Amino acid sequence: MYLNNYQHQSNKETLTLVFLLIFSIVIRAPIILMFGDVGLENEWKIIIENMTSYGKFSIISFNGYFLPNLYMPPLYPFYLYFFTIFNLENQNYVQLILWSQVFLSSISVIIFYKINKLFFSYKLSFFGSLLFTLFPLHLYACSQISSISLQSFFTLIFVYFFFKITKNKDILSIITFSFISGLLILLRGEYIVIIIFSLLYLFTFFTTSLKKILLTILIIFITISPYLIRNVIIFESATITKSIGYNLWKGNNPNSTVQGSELIDKELQNQIDKISKDKFYRIKFDNIFLNKAIENITGEPTKYLILFLKKFASFLFIDIASSNPIYYNPFHYLPVLLLGATSLGGITLSNKKSRKLNYLIFIFFINAIIFSSFFILPRYKLAILPFQIIFTNILIDYISKNFFSSSVLKN
Numbered sequence: 001m002y003l004n005n006y007q008h009q010s011n012k013e014t015l016t017l018v019f020l021l022i023f024s025i026v027i028r029a030p031i032i033l034m035f036g037d038v039g040l041e042n043e044w045k046i047i048i049e050n051m052t053s054y055g056k057f058s059i060i061s062f063n064g065y066f067l068p069n070l071y072m073p074p075l076y077p078f079y080l081y082f083f084t085i086f087n088l089e090n091q092n093y094v095q096l097i098l099w100s101q102v103f104l105s106s107i108s109v110i111i112f113y114k115i116n117k118l119f120f121s122y123k124l125s126f127f128g129s130l131l132f133t134l135f136p137l138h139l140y141a142c143s144q145i146s147s148i149s150l151q152s153f154f155t156l157i158f159v160y161f162f163f164k165i166t167k168n169k170d171i172l173s174i175i176t177f178s179f180i181s182g183l184l185i186l187l188r189g190e191y192i193v194i195i196i197f198s199l200l201y202l203f204t205f206f207t208t209s210l211k212k213i214l215l216t217i218l219i220i221f222i223t224i225s226p227y228l229i230r231n232v233i234i235f236e237s238a239t240i241t242k243s244i245g246y247n248l249w250k251g252n253n254p255n256s257t258v259q260g261s262e263l264i265d266k267e268l269q270n271q272i273d274k275i276s277k278d279k280f281y282r283i284k285f286d287n288i289f290l291n292k293a294i295e296n297i298t299g300e301p302t303k304y305l306i307l308f309l310k311k312f313a314s315f316l317f318i319d320i321a322s323s324n325p326i327y328y329n330p331f332h333y334l335p336v337l338l339l340g341a342t343s344l345g346g347i348t349l350s351n352k353k354s355r356k357l358n359y360l361i362f363i364f365f366i367n368a369i370i371f372s373s374f375f376i377l378p379r380y381k382l383a384i385l386p387f388q389i390i391f392t393n394i395l396i397d398y399i400s401k402n403f404f405s406s407s408v409l410k411n
Contacts, residue, residue, distance in 0.1 A: 016126060017110050024106035024133040028142055036098045036143040039090055043072065044080060044145055051081050062277040068234050070242045070282040074227050075186040076147035094145065101142040101149040108149075109133045111156040112386055118163055118356065120393055128393050132386060135339075136331050141382055147187060148379045154184050156386060159363075162198060163356060166206045178216045182223025189241050190370045195220070197366055198359075205355045234279060242283050245290025251311070251375035252293050252304050257321060258314045260375030268292060311372040315384070316340050319376065327378055336381060339388050346391030349398045357394075360387055 040048055043059055050056045050066060057077070058066035069077075083096050112132050116125035132138060142149045161177035181198075184191040199216060202208040221228075224240065232238050247260075255261035264272070268288065275284045297304045314320075317340035318333050327333065347364075350357045364387040371380055 012122075016122075017113065020109050020113060020126075020129055020133065021106050023130075024109045025102055027133065028102045028105065028139060031139050031143050032095070032098050032102060035140065037094055037145045039094055040080070040145060044077070047072065047077050048080055048084070051077070052084050060281070062281075065277070067281055068279065070231065070235060070239070072243075073147075073185075073187055073189060073241050075183060076150060079147075079150060080145070097145065098143060104153040105138065105142045105149050106133070108153045108156050111153075111160050112389075115156065115160050115163070115386070116390065116393065119390065120397070124393050124396065128389050132389055135385060135389075136335055137379070137382055138385060141379060144379070146379060148382050151184075151187055152382050152386070154180055154187065155383065158184060159360075159386075162202070162359070165208070165212075166202065166356070169208065169212060174212060174216060175219060178219030179223055181216070182220045185220070185224050185240060186227060189244065190367075192240075193370060194363060194366055198363065201359055201362065205359070235283060237283065242286045245286035245288070245293060247374045249289035249293035249296070251373070252296050252307070254296070256307060256375070257323070258307075258311050258319045258376050259323060308372050311376050312368055315368050315371055315376050315381065316344070319378070322378070324378060332378075339385075339392060342395050343388035343391035346394035346398075350391070350394050360390060363387070364391075 039045070047057070047059045047069065050058045050061075054066060056066035057069045057074070059069055059071055060067040080097060083093060083100070086093070086096065088096060109129050109132055113125055113129040116128050120128065138152075141152070157180050158177065161173050161180065164173045165177055181191070181195045185195065199213055203210070203213050227240060228238060231240070235242075250256070250260040250262060253261055253263075255263045271288050272285065275281055275288075318337050319327065322328070347361055350361065352358065364384055367384050367387075371383070
């Protein structure tokens with residue numbers, strides 16, 4: 001009897017995962033065809049052309065000298081570069097990238113379902129996963145040449161294996177968690193902060209041994225070391241990217257809105273024009289903006305605190321002053337606004353004794369604080385979308401228990 005029941009549950013689980021995968025791919029097909037990018041643009045176009053035509057990982061050149069990249073994290077450019085091996089025409093090349101992002105987004109839904117099953121019943125996990133795959137922002141993201149789909153994919157793997165090592169602490173889970181952590185650092189600079197806090201959380205609240213924490217750090221270092229060593233050799237600097245100054249200034253200057261501003265005044269431009277055109281150009285460039293951003297913030301702390309709070313509220317809810325006309329499409333702002341409200345309700349009602357839920361809340365607010373310190377673009381919302389759906393599920397459970405006398409939350 002027990003064996004038959006286990007087999008039934010296993011078959012049901014397999015069918016659910018297959019359905020979520022196929023459904024997610026099928027529902028994204030028309031999005032790609034109708035709204036998908038048809039070519040590389042801006043920095044992506046420059047960097048891939050330089051890599052394919054000149055064999056240089058560079059976005060800036062001076063009189064034939066290609067400045068080695070230190071501005072963009074390397075993982076997504078190399079992801080784009082990988083698909084050039086198929087030697088396709090431009091539009092087919094872009095289509096292949098977009099379809100790969102569709103596949104990763106669909107796998108993300110499966111991983112998200114598995115994370116939900118750690119907290120909720122089958123039914124709520126399934127419908128939460130459907131909401132994730134059908135959420136307009138998530139649908140649209142895979143149709144754009146942007147690292148956000150890759151970021152969402154790796155973030156969910158990161159969270160899944162974080163919880164797995166809190167339970168089993170097996171070596172394979174630790175290796176996977178560590179490797180994905182390294183990839184996230186190579187994808188987005190802010191993950192250095194998120195990973196540090198996650199390791200501290202593991203050590204403090206899940207009593208993970210210091211030996212396993214050190215092993216995790218070692219594997220992360222090994223993962224990022226090729227690019228880190230490259231930067232030490234070229235720039236004499238142990239860094240992955242050098243763009244924090246510019247990005248901080250973009251979100252904290254007199255013209256900044258929630259989305260930031262790239263308007264450079266005459267004084268700043270004069271300083272930029274004086275930078276020597278050598279391999280340290282990007283480092284000096286970024287330092288100028290870092291100093292200016294600090295000067296702005298310390299000179300008018302109240303003004304930039306208010307701007308920070310506006311960015312924070314926009315990240316959790318909506319940006320009421322967005323310059324992007326698509327932002328005001330009700331298919332975008334209504335789901336975003338509703339989920340912002342329901343997720344905060346779920347956080348308020350969550351079990352404060354649950355170390356796993358507290359971790360999700362902790363990382364959710366760490367993300368919000370980091371992004372709000374810089375600037376908020378609409379696609380950044382996808383970074384916290386899975387967390388918001390989980391918190392919303394908590395609210396649904398509360399309503400179910402108190403108004404329908406049944407719980408959908410696992411003990």
